[in-house]
Amino acid sequence: MSRLRALTGGVAAISCSHPAAAVAGWEMLAQGGGVVDAALACASVLTVVQPQACSLGGDAFIMVHEAKSGRTFGINASGRAPQATDPDAFGETIPIHGARSATVPGVVAGWDLMHARFGRRPWAELFTRAIAVAQDGFAVSPYLAAATRLYFPALATDPGAARLFLDGGAATPGALLRQPALAATLERLAKAGARDFYTGETAAALAACVRARGGWMTRDDLAACSAEWVAPLAARFRGLEVKAMPPNSYGLYMLLQLAALESRRLDDFDPLAPDRFAALIRAAHAAFAMGAPWVADGGRDDDPLAAPNLAALRAGFADEMAAGADNKGGTSVVAVADAAGNAAAIVQSVFMVYGAAVADAATGILLNDRMIGFTTRAGHPNRIAPGKRPAHTLNPCMTFDEGRLRHVLLTPGGPGQTLTLTQVLQAMTDHGLSLAAAAALPRWSMDLTGASVVEAAMPQATLDGLAGLGLAVGRGADNSPFFGSVEAVMRDAEGRLTAVADDRREAFALAL
Known part of the structure; x- marks a missing residue:
């Protein structure tokens, strides 16, 4: 039976997919940030320390609960199939790996939308810890090393993925994995904002990488990408x-x-x-x-x-x-709540482990393989088509008792x-x-x-x-x-919080 990490507190609680990310979220709370700032700081670090699970080249679904209004908001930050997608190119099966397996990445657009409405701290501060970890490196966990060894053949076929992860030591437990290209991309994102990712230097490099690998995604697809509020x-x-x-x-x-x-x-x-x-x-x-x-x-x-x-x-x-x-x-999650009943939940992913197994060495970004969420069956509502979003496994959840937050549940x-x-x-x-x-x-x-x-x-x-x-x-x-690996926060009627982190993977919880 799994061992669970459970902590209680009366101020705030965090549960997420990696200890380094949880610490980044806690630092944000200590600097006066709210639950959204903390969740975003966690999420940015996760793209560094869990490259097998999430990336700036992935997607997200997000929920935010605002205690003062009693309203719960959703953000759909899943990407669409590129406009050049040819539904007949795949035959009966969409391949897991390769540049054509990638939808347009939506996670950065989702972060931007979330922060614009609910963020307290400046956008650039959300990436301070992520930039440092990418630049200075982190110790490869046994879980990451095992995933890298399992997908070694797929990663080895792509020059960008091989350079970033195999040459970088991601298959060796305890090795120091540095990602300077990703650090530079995160610095641009912090300084120039989300639009750089979709229309600036990062977009140009990412589109060039996809084109060189025979993929369909273009700069126009990236420029058209947006996240949206949903109920x-x-x-x-x-x-x-x-x-x-x-x-x-x-x-x-x-x-x-x-x-x-x-x-x-x-x-x-x-x-x-x-x-x-x-x-x-x-x-x-x-x-x-x-x-x-x-x-x-x-x-x-x-x-x-x-x-x-x-x-x-x-x-x-x-x-x-x-x-x-x-x-x-391959998915990473973040749950944050405070005693007042505010909460934020982010589920972000490249879908399968190491996504499309295609990475841009210039930006340090790994592509998702979310196209396999489509079907090729004619007449099916989830049939692949240009500009369409695939059915998406990501599933943040919150529960309420007479309007009061009870649980933030993620896995x-x-x-x-x-x-x-x-x-x-x-x-x-x-x-x-x-x-x-x-x-x-x-x-x-x-x-x-x-x-x-x-x-x-x-x-x-x-x-x-x-x-x-x-x-x-x-x-x-x-x-x-x-x-899965349950990462959740429970709030009782008095506002006391319990954060739970399931060690089926490498989740971590903090509470005060």
Whole structure:
């Protein structure tokens, strides 16, 4: 069972994907910054210390809760397919690696939009720590080294990725990884603002790199990139209001899972009982089957959480429970909250580990491979097309009790993000577990084929029981990315905060 880092405090709390990033966020709070400044300082450092997971060449989904107004805001900072994209160039399968696997990176536009509205400290200060870490270097963690060794063949085929990461020592635990090109890019970003990334020197270099690798993204695509404000979706679960991002995010899938489970109490079961996991798995099957027409750029535009749709969902869930049938990443996150109930959540990613495995040595930027979030199937709402956003696994989540912030819940894990957060929230509400205990429980998830898998720590009796209920579930590989790493903050009725960091990866929590 996973060991959890949990800290409590009455002023502020941070949980994010790397200790160096958490420290940067804490420094920002100490300098008078708010939760948004702290989250952005964390996020900028993460692009340096977790190059396998996130990059300036990636995407983000962001949520901000403002206590004084009681409003929750969302930012869609996912990028679009370049205008020169040829949907017929891929055949049946979009490749994971290569310059054509990259959408236009939106994360910097998202940071800019977030800071312009809610930032307290000057934009340039957000990058001070990130620039220093990129320039001076940091010790390669065992987790980063393992990811680099696993993807060594893909990285070795690209001259930029090989130079930045393989020659730089990212495959060796304890090695000092310096990224001077990235430091220079971050300095330009700090001084010139986000538009340099999209229209200035950085944009020119990045577009030239993509062109040299046979990709489609141009300077015009970068110049046209923008993030946008969106209204989070909301659903009720066990007395809480749960908010998640709207499509093209997978957030809807989480809310649909919770809506299905709302019709069935699970508190009589042990948290490791086969019946509990059977309900969780079948709720996910029903949610993914029903939600797919909405989770796309240009998908259905009616309300997926309207009463008739939820009735159909629960009917599908009931059919799953009765039939007993089974169906067959690289991401970094930041959660920050304060005692007043303000909160910020950022999920940013290059999608698969090391994204497209294509990097620009001149800027130190790794490209995402988010194009694989599309399908090539004709007539499908998520079919690849120029200027379109793919369905997106990133899923920040917040919960509220009578309008007061209760939880900021985040995890990496690709398609498994909604599955992990649903399990954690259900364990807290139905089984009375603390946030730390709920996050420590062994989990189920789906691999990229859609097959159901459980962690190595899951008791064999649970697997045997699931088989008896008609569910074929295998054991996932140790440290599989699909099980995620919960990084969350909980706020009680008195404003006391608990930050939890799940050590399935290298998350870290701070609270005061």
